[in-house]
Amino acid sequence: MHSERVASRSAEPRDPRDSRESKNGTPQLDAVSLAIIEQLQEDGRRPYAAIGKAVGLSEAAVRQRVQKLLDQGVMQIVAVTDPLTVGFRRQAMVGINADGDLEPVADALTAMPEVEYVVMTAGSFDILAEIVCEDDDHLLDVINKRIRVLPGVRSTESFVYLKLKKQTYMWGTR
Amino acid sequence: MHSERVASRSAEPRDPRDSRESKNGTPQLDAVSLAIIEQLQEDGRRPYAAIGKAVGLSEAAVRQRVQKLLDQGVMQIVAVTDPLTVGFRRQAMVGINADGDLEPVADALTAMPEVEYVVMTAGSFDILAEIVCEDDDHLLDVINKRIRVLPGVRSTESFVYLKLKKQTYMWGTR
DNA sequence: CCCATGGCTGCGAAATCCGCAGGCTGCGAA
DNA sequence: TTCGCAGCCTGCGGATTTCGCAGCCATGGG
Structure with a gap:
């Protein structure tokens, strides 16, 4: 085995639209995006390819998702200090x-x-x-x-x- | 002109030891490290070369400093969300x-x-x-x-x- | 004086990022 | 049903960045 898939690609109803919004106005996130965020919470500079391997997506797909999450303001990748x-x-x-x-x-x-x-x-x-x-x-x-x-x-x-x-x-x- | 130097390299007493510690136990940071942190607070994934240009250091030097700041626990680069x-x-x-x-x-x-x-x-x-x-x-x-x-x-x-x-x-x- | 240490530079090699073309799927309109 | 569109994914080069290392210089202790 090599890469634990967090969400099997063909199991779900195939609708990872994180663009739809809940009444709250905040975008709805699917399991894969959540997994990506989780990866970046551990290390904000982790390479896209490594993240892709962890969540079961190609490097390019991860890159696109991350970019969208940043654009939407769902997350920010920053240095934090005391x-x-x-x-x-x-x-x-x-x-x-x-x-x-x-x-x-x-x-x-x-x-x-x-x-x-x-x-x-x-x-x-x-x-x-x-x-x-x-x-x-x-x-x-x-x-x-x-x-x-x-x-x-x-x-x-x-x-x-x-x-x-x-x-x-x-x-x-x- | 191209790169606003945050700290001129030859002006200061040449002692950027951020390894010395204050009585508090927290490392003392010089102006250049502060400037690097500032860059990464804007964008945690900004390339080292770009940071170097902004703060007046080589890519490798920035990389070494960032690594040390992370190791020391002075800062962490992470994704933050609501x-x-x-x-x-x-x-x-x-x-x-x-x-x-x-x-x-x-x-x-x-x-x-x-x-x-x-x-x-x-x-x-x-x-x-x-x-x-x-x-x-x-x-x-x-x-x-x-x-x-x-x-x-x-x-x-x-x-x-x-x-x-x-x-x-x-x-x-x- | 000499050596050890810490920090910086420069440089290739390897890895990563980036843009783009193409394919697949779901959905709504004709 | 069929068509066209939109969203998302993959694969692939080329440009960029990261990484490790050798070398240089200044400082400070013995």
């Missing part, structure tokens, strides 16, 4: 409570370069936002002068990072 | 309060495959942990049966994700 080791002294998670529609608030946060991560949540915060800053002054400035003044924002609570212990991207690889 | 689009229905941030030394608690969290992100913080939570699960049952199980029973853990508070709005890795690129 910001603290790359010169950013202060990092914090900010919990936010706001009135009315949360979308505009979330969009405003998304537009800020210092904000790296924005998620709308259920619980005692409406929105969680992760912030990466150069130093304390910068952090204070972003929170007080840019976030707390956004229309609708009622209150915020900050959690300054002391130490990053884990950072993984290998869902699917377990 | 878990919700890849079949994981439930995701949550969990704020944790614990007694005594936090390290063992953080380590225990780090060891759980469902836990993707662990950070020790200052503020009304001692630790923040992000969890990726298949469904509600799975999430509940992890929080109640695995986290809340850890020795030292006093209380937890969960924030279930409703919608991921932003996810970036381009600090340095701004």
Whole structure:
């Protein structure tokens, strides 16, 4: 044996259209694309041919799928680091409570370069936002002068990072 | 002109040892390595030659530096996705309060495959942990049966994700 | 002074990426 | 039914990139 096929090519109804969208607006992924993503979660630079062997596709097919996944914004292949080791002294998670529609608030946060991560949540915060800053002054400035003044924002609570212990991207690889 | 040098090669004191460590234990990075990381934050598959042109180094030198950065664990090149689009229905941030030394608690969290992100913080939570699960049952199980029973853990508070709005890795690129 | 170390360059050989033509399948229109 | 279209895959050269290695230079310790 040589290559465990993740999805047998002739078994399924032959419709790997990952272009169709669910009501959510996010593309629907078939098993093969999932397997490709899994490969790239282990190593973002793995050659297409190796991926093809693992998922049962030709090199060219893998290349086309990866390109589409990137274009669609389903995944991105990037270098990730611990910001603290790359010169950013202060990092914090900010919990936010706001009135009315949360979308505009979330969009405003998304537009800020210092904000790296924005998620709308259920619980005692409406929105969680992760912030990466150069130093304390910068952090204070972003929170007080840019976030707390956004229309609708009622209150915020900050959690300054002391130490990053884990950072993984290998869902699917377990 | 062709290639903006990020760091002139002959100007600096000629000591790009990124192997020396700060008291923190994290390697100290020079400007060139930072520039390389920046390039790979934009595109994790960018060819070494292109990076070299951008930062003023040969292809081979870039390759060696990247390899070292990966080996040292300073950065990782991976595909990142929104878990919700890849079949994981439930995701949550969990704020944790614990007694005594936090390290063992953080380590225990780090060891759980469902836990993707662990950070020790200052503020009304001692630790923040992000969890990726298949469904509600799975999430509940992890929080109640695995986290809340850890020795030292006093209380937890969960924030279930409703919608991921932003996810970036381009600090340095701004 | 001499040698060991670390980092960079340059260079072929091997592997990879890339674009393109062609084939197959499912589907909807005529 | 048949035709034509669209989506996806394969195979194949040519261009590019990756990879390993030998050699060079500067620094620093003995």
